[in-house]
Structures are given as C-alpha cells and as structure tokens.
Amino acid sequence: MERVQSQTNQKRGAxxxxxxxxxxxxxxxxxxxxxxxxxxxxAPTAVSFMVFGDPAxxxxxxxxxxxxxxxxxxxxxxxxxxxxxxEYRTRLLTEFAAGTPPDISLxxxxxxxSFAANGMLEPLxxxxxxxxxxxxxxxxPVALDAFTWQGQLMCLPQNISSLVVYYNADLFAAAGLPxxxxxxxxxxxxxxxxxxxxxxxGDGTIDQYGLGVEPSLFxxxxxxxxxxxxxxxxxxxxxxxxxxxxxxxxxxxxxTDLHNVAHVVPGREEEASQDxxxxxxxxxxxMYLNSRRGVPTYREIDSFAWNVAPLPNGQTSASIxxxxxxxxxxxxxxxxxAWTFIEFANSVEGQTIxxxxxxxxxxxxxxxxxxxxxxxxxxPSRAQVYLDNAPIMRRVPLISTWEEIESVADxxxxxxxxxxxxxxxxxxxxxxxxxxYFLRADFNAP
Amino acid sequence: MPERLSxxxxxxxxxxxxxxxxxxxxxxxxxxxxxxxxxxxxxxxxDALSPPVWAGTLNFVLAYTDELFLLSxxxxxxxxxxxxxxxxxxxxxxxxxxxxxxxxxxxFRAAVYLPTIVPGAAFALAWLWILNPxxxxxxxxxxxxxxxxxxWLIDPTWARPALALMALWQIGEGFIVCLAALYDMPxxxxxxxxxxxxxxxxxxxxxxxxxxxxxxxxxxFRDVILTFQETFTQIYLTTQGGPYYxxxxxxxxxxxxxxxxxxxxxxxxxxxxxxxxxxxIVVALVVIARxxxxxxxxxxxxx
Numbered sequence: 001m002e003r004v005q006s007q008t009n010q011k012r013g014a015x016x017x018x019x020x021x022x023x024x025x026x027x028x029x030x031x032x033x034x035x036x037x038x039x040x041x042x043a044p045t046a047v048s049f050m051v052f053g054d055p056a057x058x059x060x061x062x063x064x065x066x067x068x069x070x071x072x073x074x075x076x077x078x079x080x081x082x083x084x085x086x087e088y089r090t091r092l093l094t095e096f097a098a099g100t101p102p103d104i105s106l107x108x109x110x111x112x113x114s115f116a117a118n119g120m121l122e123p124l125x126x127x128x129x130x131x132x133x134x135x136x137x138x139x140x141p142v143a144l145d146a147f148t149w150q151g152q153l154m155c156l157p158q159n160i161s162s163l164v165v166y167y168n169a170d171l172f173a174a175a176g177l178p179x180x181x182x183x184x185x186x187x188x189x190x191x192x193x194x195x196x197x198x199x200x201x202g203d204g205t206i207d208q209y210g211l212g213v214e215p216s217l218f219x220x221x222x223x224x225x226x227x228x229x230x231x232x233x234x235x236x237x238x239x240x241x242x243x244x245x246x247x248x249x250x251x252x253x254x255x256t257d258l259h260n261v262a263h264v265v266p267g268r269e270e271e272a273s274q275d276x277x278x279x280x281x282x283x284x285x286x287m288y289l290n291s292r293r294g295v296p297t298y299r300e301i302d303s304f305a306w307n308v309a310p311l312p313n314g315q316t317s318a319s320i321x322x323x324x325x326x327x328x329x330x331x332x333x334x335x336x337x338a339w340t341f342i343e344f345a346n347s348v349e350g351q352t353i354x355x356x357x358x359x360x361x362x363x364x365x366x367x368x369x370x371x372x373x374x375x376x377x378x379x380p381s382r383a384q385v386y387l388d389n390a391p392i393m394r395r396v397p398l399i400s401t402w403e404e405i406e407s408v409a410d411x412x413x414x415x416x417x418x419x420x421x422x423x424x425x426x427x428x429x430x431x432x433x434x435x436x437y438f439l440r441a442d443f444n445a446p
Numbered sequence: 447m448p449e450r451l452s453x454x455x456x457x458x459x460x461x462x463x464x465x466x467x468x469x470x471x472x473x474x475x476x477x478x479x480x481x482x483x484x485x486x487x488x489x490x491x492x493d494a495l496s497p498p499v500w501a502g503t504l505n506f507v508l509a510y511t512d513e514l515f516l517l518s519x520x521x522x523x524x525x526x527x528x529x530x531x532x533x534x535x536x537x538x539x540x541x542x543x544x545x546x547x548x549x550x551x552x553x554f555r556a557a558v559y560l561p562t563i564v565p566g567a568a569f570a571l572a573w574l575w576i577l578n579p580x581x582x583x584x585x586x587x588x589x590x591x592x593x594x595x596x597x598w599l600i601d602p603t604w605a606r607p608a609l610a611l612m613a614l615w616q617i618g619e620g621f622i623v624c625l626a627a628l629y630d631m632p633x634x635x636x637x638x639x640x641x642x643x644x645x646x647x648x649x650x651x652x653x654x655x656x657x658x659x660x661x662x663x664x665x666x667f668r669d670v671i672l673t674f675q676e677t678f679t680q681i682y683l684t685t686q687g688g689p690y691y692x693x694x695x696x697x698x699x700x701x702x703x704x705x706x707x708x709x710x711x712x713x714x715x716x717x718x719x720x721x722x723x724x725x726x727i728v729v730a731l732v733v734i735a736r737x738x739x740x741x742x743x744x745x746x747x748x749x
Contacts, residue, residue, distance in 0.1 A: 090705050097494030097708070118495040268689075272600045273580035404707065415690060 044076040045337040050102035051081055052088035053359075056296035060357030061106075067353055068344050075337045089403070096120050096329070103332040104342060106324050107155060109146035109395065110218075110402050115327070116149040117400040117442035122328040123152035127339045133347040134364070143363040146395050147325045149444055155325025156346050159360035160368075161292035162319040162389040163222055163311060165189075166380075170304040171196060171208070171286040180309035182388070186223075186254060189312035193264035196286035210264040212276025213289040215417030217409040217430075218320070218396070220255045225394055226314030227251035237443050238397045241409060241434055243427035251314065252416070253423045260419045268418045291322035292386060295358035299378055308380040310388065319389040320396075323363070361386040398444045401437040408433045481721075488714035495708070505715035515716060517691055518699040519723065521606070522674055525695060526727075529610040530669045534662060537620030542654075545628050555625070562618025566679035573612045574599070574684050599685050602692040609693060612680060613673065620665045627661045628654075663735050667728055674724055696720045 051061045058081045065079045080102060082088040089111055095101045096115065107115070115121050128136060136144060136153075143157035165180065172179050175195055180188075193210030200207045213219055221231055229248030232238035242248055259265045266276060266285075277294065279285035283304050288294075289311075298306060311319060326342040328335060344350045351367040354360045356376060361383075362368040374383050396402060409430040416426035456464065488505050490498035509515045544555050561569065576584050579597035588595035596604040631654070639649045655662075678697035681687060687694035687702075696716065704713035 093494075093705065093708065118493075120495065269579040269597045269600055272597070273578050273582075411690060420690070 044072075044074050045334045047075060047077045047104065047332075047334060047338045047341055048102040049077050049079050049104040049106075049341065050088075050092070051079065051106040052083065052085050053081070053293065054083070054297050056300060057293065057359055060296055060354060060359040063357055064345055064350060064353050068341055068350070071344075072340070075340060077341050099331060101329040101331060103329055103334070103338045105327050105329070106158070107327050109155075109157070109321070109323050109325065109398070110406070112147060112154055112325065112327060113149060113398050113402065113442070113444070114400045116154045120330055121154045122330045122332065122335060123154060124156055124328060124339075124342070125153045127343070128153065128156070131343055133343055138365060139363050140365060140368070140390055142321060142390065142393050142395070143323050146321055146323050146398070149398065155327035156342055157323045157325045157363045158346060158351065158354060159292065159323055160363050160386075160390060160393070161322035161361045162386060162393055163219065163289055163291055163322065164385055164389070165309040165311060166280065166288045166290055166294065166298065166306060167309060168280065168283060168286050168304050168306055171283070175286075179307065182310060182385070184309070184312045186226075186312050186314055190258070190262060190264070193258070193287060194262055197262075197264045206263075206266075206270075207284065209266050209270075209276070209279065209285045211258060211287045211289075212265060212280055212285045213258070214276075215256075215259075215410070215414045217406050217413055219289060220252060220413060221396065222311055222318050222320040222394075223255055223314060224248045224251040225318035225320075226311075226316055227254075228315055232397055235397055238399060239438050241405070241427075241431045243409070243430055244424070249423060249427055252413070252427060256413075256417045256419075256423055259417050292359070292361045293322070295380070299358050306379055308382050308385050310385050317392045319393050321393045399438070400442040401440055404437045405434045408437070481717075484714035485718055487710055488718055490711050492710045493708040494710055498711075501711055505711040506719070508712050509716045509719060512712075514691070514694065515696075515699055518694050518696045519719075521691075521693060522695040522697075522720075522723075524606060525609060525677065526670055526673050528607070529613040530666065530673055532610070532614055533617050533669055533673075534620065534665055536614060537617040537665065538624045538658070538662065540617070541621050541624035541628055542650075545625065555621075558621050559618035561615040564616075567683060569612075569616070570680045570683035573680075577608055577684075599693075600689055602689050605685055605689060605692045609677070609681065609684070612684075613677070620669065623661060623665060624658070627658050631657055663731070666731060670727055670731065671724055674727070675720065696723075 049061075049065065051058070053061075058079075061079055061081070065077045068077055069075075082091050085108070092101065092105055092107070092115070096118075101120070112121070128134065139157065140160045143160045144153060147153060147155045147157055167180060169179060175198075177192060177195060180192065196208065196210035197206060198208040199205060217231075224231055224243075224247075227247045227250055229245055229251050230242045231248070233240050233242050243252060259267065265271075266274075266279065274282075276285055276288055277290070280288035281298070281301060326345055328338050328342065332338050345354070346364065348364060348367055351360070351362040351364050352370070352372045355362050355367055355370075355373045358376070358378065362373055367373060368387055374387075375381075376383075396406075399405075412421070412426040412430040412433070415421045416423045421429075487498070489501060489503070491501045491505075492498040540558050544551050544558065564572070576582050577598040579585055579595075579600055582598075585595040585598075598604050598608040635653055635657075636649055639653050644652065675697060677695060678701065681693050681695060681698055682701070685693045687698045697720075700713045700716045700720070703709045703716060
C-alpha cells in the first residue's frame with residue numbers, strides 16, 4: 001500500500017493531500033474488490049453447445065439448457081443456434097478447422113462420420129461406462145449403432161426418429177376419408193393423395209395438394225428398401241450407389257410418378273413459390289412426409305387437427321433412421337463438465353424434457369415408452385407409430401463422404417421428380433457422378 | 447494539437463495518401479496477404495483438419511479438368527456479357543437524365559442510389575420475393591398485363607437473365623461517378639455545340655461521350671471485376687447455383703470446394719485462375735480502348 005502511495009507521490013508531486021487520500025482510498029477499494037471476488041466461489045465452468053433447427057426446436061433446447069444450468073452452479077452451458085442444417089454443417093466445419101469448435105454439437109449421424117474419421121471427436125465409451133445415470137443397454141441399439149465409428153461410440157444419440165406421414169385430419173374428414181390405418185399399401189397411399197388433391201373453384205389451378213415430400217435420396221430410400229431394392233452395393237464397405245438395379249429403379253419410378261403421373265405433389269414452381277411444409281402448416285397440403293423434427297413447429301398449429309401415420313408398405317415394410325447425437329469435441333477444454341451436460345441431456349430427466357417439447361422420439365427405451373412421449377396430451381396422439389418403426393428401421397451407410405453423395409444424388413433425383421429426365425437417366429447419372437466420393441471415403445472398419 | 451497538425455503543411459498528395467491509408471491497410475491485410483497465402487496453398491492438399499501435403503500443380507490440373515469448373519467459368523463470363531454494358535449505360539443515362547437541378551430530382555437521385563446501399567443479403571432476399579414465380583409482385587403484374595411470365599430463378603433458361611435483372615438496380619456508384627463527371631464538364635461546351643446547331647443526339651455523340659470516355663472505361667473495368675468476382679452473395683442466397691447448375695459461377699465453385707468439400711488447395715488454385723482470367727479481360731479491354739483511342743488523351747487519368 002505504501003508503495004502505491006509513494007509511486008503516486010512521485011508522479012504527482014504537486015498534488016494536494018486531499019487528492020492523495022482519495023486515490024489511496026480508491027486503490028484500497030479496488031484491492032478489496034479483488035479479494036472478495038477471489039474468495040467468493042469460482043466462476044462456473046463454461047460449456048458451449050450448438051444446435052440447428054427452427055425457432056420452436058430452439059426453444060426445446062433452451063428448456064433443456066435452462067433446467068441444467070439451474071441445477072448446476074458449477075457449470076454454465078451456453079446455447080448457440082444455427083437455423084438451417086446446411087449452414088450448420090459449414091459452420092461446424094469452419095469452426096473445427098479453426099480449432100475452436102463448440103464443446104458439444106448436435107449432429108445427424110450422416111454428418112458425424114466426416115468429423116469422426118478426422119479424429120475431431122472425443123469417443124464417449126469410457127464416459128458412458130462410468131456413468132451412474134445411463135447404461136448402453138438403456139438405449140435403442142439401432143441408435144447407438146449409427147454413432148459407432150471404428151468400434152467407438154462417437155456421439156450419444158438423443159433420438160430414434162424416422163420418416164412418417166403427417167396428415168391434416170380435418171382435410172381427411174372433409175373429403176370423407178378415414179384416417180390412415182396402421183398398415184397401408186402404396187396403392188392406398190397414392191389413392192388417398194389423389195382424392196385429397198383438389199381444385200375447388202375449377203380454374204385449373206390446384207388449390208390443395210394431397211402430398212408434400214422433398215425429392216431427395218434420403219426421402220426415397222425407405223421406399224427403395226420397401227421394394228427390396230438396394231441403395232448401395234455393400235452396406236459396410238460401399239463402392240457405389242445401386243439405384244440402377246431394377247427394384248431400386250421401380251421404387252424411384254413410383255416415387256417420381258407421384259409428381260409426373262399422379263400430380264398429387266406441387267410442381268417445381270409451386271414448391272419454389274411456397275414449399276410443401278409451409279403448405280401443410282397453412283392447411284393446403286393434406287399429407288407431409290417428415291421426421292419427428294417438425295413436431296414442435298406443428299404443435300403451434302391451431303387451425304386444424306393433425307396426426308401421424310406410418311409410411312405405406314411396399315413389398316415389405318421398412319423405415320429409415322433419423323437420429324441426432326450429442327458430440328463432444330476432441331479439443332474441448334472441460335470435457336468432464338461437457339460430459340455432465342451430455343449425460344444429463346440423455347438421462348431420463350433430460351430426455352423427458354426434450355420429449356415434452358415434442359422434438360424427439362427418445363432414444364432411451366424407458367422414456368420412449370413413458371407417458372411423456374406416448375401420452376403428452378398434445379398432438380400427435382398416435383406417437384406409437386414412431387416406436388413401431390424401430391424393428392423395421394434401417395440406416396444409410398456410415399462413410400465419411402455420404403453427405404456429398406446425397407447432395408449429388410439429390411440433384412439428379414430432383415430432375416427426375418420434376419420430369420426433366422427419366423428415372424433411368426437420373427439413376428445412371430447419380431451412380432456415375434458419386435463414384436469419386438466413394439473412392440475418397442473413409443469406411444467404418446468393424 | 448490542431449495547430450501543430452496544420453503547421454505540418456501536408457501537401458495535397460500527402461493528404462490524399464493519409465485519407466486513403468486505412469483503405470490501403472485494409473486491402474493489404476484482408477485481400478493481398480490472404481491472396482498470397484492462398485497462392486501458396488494452391489500447391490498443397492489441405493483440408494484444414496490435417497497438415498497440408500505437397501501436391502505440385504495437381505490442384506490447377508484438377509480445377510482445369512473438372513467439368514463443373516469449366517461450366518462455372520462459362521457462366522461467369524456469360525454473366526458479364528449482358529449486365530455490364532446495361533449497368534454502364536443505365537448509370538450514364540440516368541445520370542444524364544437527372545443532371546439538372548430541381549427539388550424532385552434530388553429525390554430521384556437518392557432513389558437511384560438507394561438500392562446500392564442495401565446490404566447484399568437483404569437485396570437478394572427481396573428479389574427472391576419479387577421473382578417468386580406464383581406470388582411475386584413482378585409475375586402478378588405481368589400476368590395482369592396478359593403475359594405468361596417465366597418462373598425466373600427456378601427456370602434454367604431464365605435464371606441468368608433474372609440475375610442480370612437484379613444487378614441492374616445496384617448502379618448507384620457508377621451513377622454518382624457519371625453525375626460528378628457531367629457536373630465537372632464546362633457547360634459552355636454544350637452551349638457552344640447548341641449554337642453551332644448540334645441537336646441533342648449529336649451533342650451526346652460528339653461532345654459528351656468522348657469527354658466522358660475515360661471515366662466510362664474506368665467504370666467498365668470496375669464493373670467487369672465486380673460482376674465476375676462479387677456476385678457470390680446474391681447467387682448463393684437466391685439459386686445456390688441452380689437450377690441444375692444454370693447459375694453456377696466461379697465464386698460458387700471456389701466456395702463449394704473450400705467450405706463444403708474441404709479441398710482448400712483446389713479452391714485456392716481456382717481462385718488464382720479466376721484472378722488470371724480477370725486480368726486477361728482487363729488487358730483485352732485496354733487493348734480495345736487503345737484501338738478506339740479512348741482515354742489516350744488523358745493517360746494520367748486511367749491508362
């Protein structure tokens with residue numbers, strides 16, 4: 001303290017006594033403040049957590065993070081949100097490349113592999129083995145399997161969602177149609193869509209579409225499997241797409257005929273002007289194919305009643321896994337604190353919160369079969385539909401370039417869907433153009 | 447302090463230098479340094495996740511043999527051809543039209559400049575709405591007038607013209623430069639021409655255009671470079687290069703290689719090819735200008 005005073009004296013020799021005293025007092029106060037801030041408990045460990053999704057989905061994760069932060073004084077989880085999944089991937093790539101990724105990121109299993117193959121993620125097996133809250137056996141095996149790379153669990157899956165049919169019950173009633181049964185065929189599905197596609201005022205413009213679906217490989221895949229067609233030549237070590245095989249081609253033909261022959265989905269211009277999901281929300285599309293992701297947004301609908309039905313069955317029944325996992329960055333500084341949040345989010349308590357928001361089909365069997373998911377008192381009341389999909393669920397191959405393969409194949413499938421090229425041409429081009437990505441890929445060695 | 451500064455007696459040139467210094471620093475740090483780094487990077491395989499591996503000139507070969515790259519070069523060149531002359535003449539004629547003074551003309555001048563200061567993303571999103579094939583105001587208007595309008599950004603043949611149409615509205619900077627040049631021109635010249643019996647067309651052709659030629663040439667350089675390299679935001683937000691690659695340009699190729707496919711080496715090589723092509727176009731323009739004797743009398747100004 002004396003030193004402070006003497007320094008002050010040297011600097012300001014001419015200053016008055018009063019001024020010196022107030023300065024001394026100030027510095028004393030400052031030191032006091034430093035002392036109490038040092039003693040008054042540690043600042044909580046910060047953990048960053050990044051998710052993608054619509055505003056309603058963001059609210060779901062906000063609920064989860066708030067509950068966690070309220071119960072943990074020593075850890076502060078900070079939520080970052082990127083609306084579009086496409087931009088999310090670019091953002092993650094850039095941040096991982098810069099060496100400053102979020103400690104925890106929510107990633108789809110199709111996107112995880114490119115990060116896992118580059119050693120960017122921290123395997124979670126040892127954390128899970130030591131957990132007193134959750135065991136591997138508590139999860140649906142198909143979900144854990146989708147995040148297992150080279151024998152290691154790379155992320156902890158929050159859900160086992162799948163593709164289902166969201167339908168506007170009021171439009172079914174208005175058309176005098178019964179709501180879809182728990183088992184229905186491609187023909188029944190197509191016929192229902194035709195009946196629900198309406199031009200009310202007879203002006204030649206369709207006012208209500210029977211169906212909305214994205215023309216993409218990921219949406220067409222379950223129908224290819226239902227027709228006993230293969231997607232790739234080898235499920236574990238694929239070297240090419242096999243869309244040109246007759247059963248795969250036939251399924252793609254049926255899929256694209258929904259637009260080109262039956263005209264039950266909006267055309268390219270209509271879709272670009274107002275996309276099918278917006279049309280479903282506005283009550284002008286009767287059925288919309290989506291995963292569970294849409295539910296928080298659909299729950300904001302108050303102008304009509306809606307529910308879910310399973311996909312129709314082809315020659316066999318098949319569904320496709322949609323799953324996102326909590327992934328821990330290899331560079332995270334406070335891995336234990338980050339794991340505490342991942343563990344909480346995927347414990348019965350955490351998954352019950354997310355299930356309550358409608359966002360997830362819980363990957364914990366106990367939560368999936370609880371009232372929190374099956375009887376939440378909100379739409380969709382037929383939540384069992386998602387769980388019935390579990391035994392028939394398949395997933396796309398785990399290879400590091402799958403994302404690129406899908407985006408190239410999507411371009412060709414979209415052209416076939418809107419009638420620019422034949423299905424054969426699309427299948428051939430997709431197979432040919434994706435070959436280079438199979439060559440470059442890292443495969444999942446068992 | 448201000449006294450001492452004024453005592454420095456900076457020459458006119460020094461004062462210009464001081465004013466431009468922040469921009470020069472910005473260009474050096476944000477453009478030149480990264481460009482030099484990326485030139486080095488163009489000779490490596492680099493995915494930003496693992497250390498770079500020497501690749502020699504392979505990235506340039508990869509860029510050159512990639513069908514999509516050649517397609518992107520063609521589309522980038524096509525996107526110069528139509529919009530640049532239109533933008534230039536637009537800027538000039540609007541400046542000529544609004545050259546006179548008047549209460550309302552001020553408002554018009556502001557209106558012409560306004561779209562230029564709209565941020566790129568907002569501008570693109572506004573046009574996404576304007577060009578919406580079914581519900582956009584443009585097609586509603588065209589349909590009301592009895593036309594069968596195209597689907598614009600959704601239609602492979604109309605997507606590029608649609609982008610050109612968008613570019614026509616952001617001519618504010620060229621407009622201001624032309625306006626300043628027109629004000630700078632002694633009014634006696636026009637008066638003298640009129641007394642000599644020259645009509646408006648002849649005055650424009652023989653007096654105004656030759657006098658403004660160096661400035662128009664400078665604006666052409668700027669517009670060519672701008673259209674070639676800076677259309678990324680608008681294309682990325684409106685068409686993402688679609689429909690089916692109809693608007694796939696070089697900046698988009700570079701972005702995809704770098705940030706989607708993590709092939710930063712190929713992206714860097716492609717960027718330097720883009721620089722080279724830009725340079726070639728500018729050289730070609732200079733040659734043409736020399737042939738036409740444009741700007742040769744004011745060599746210090748442009749050439």
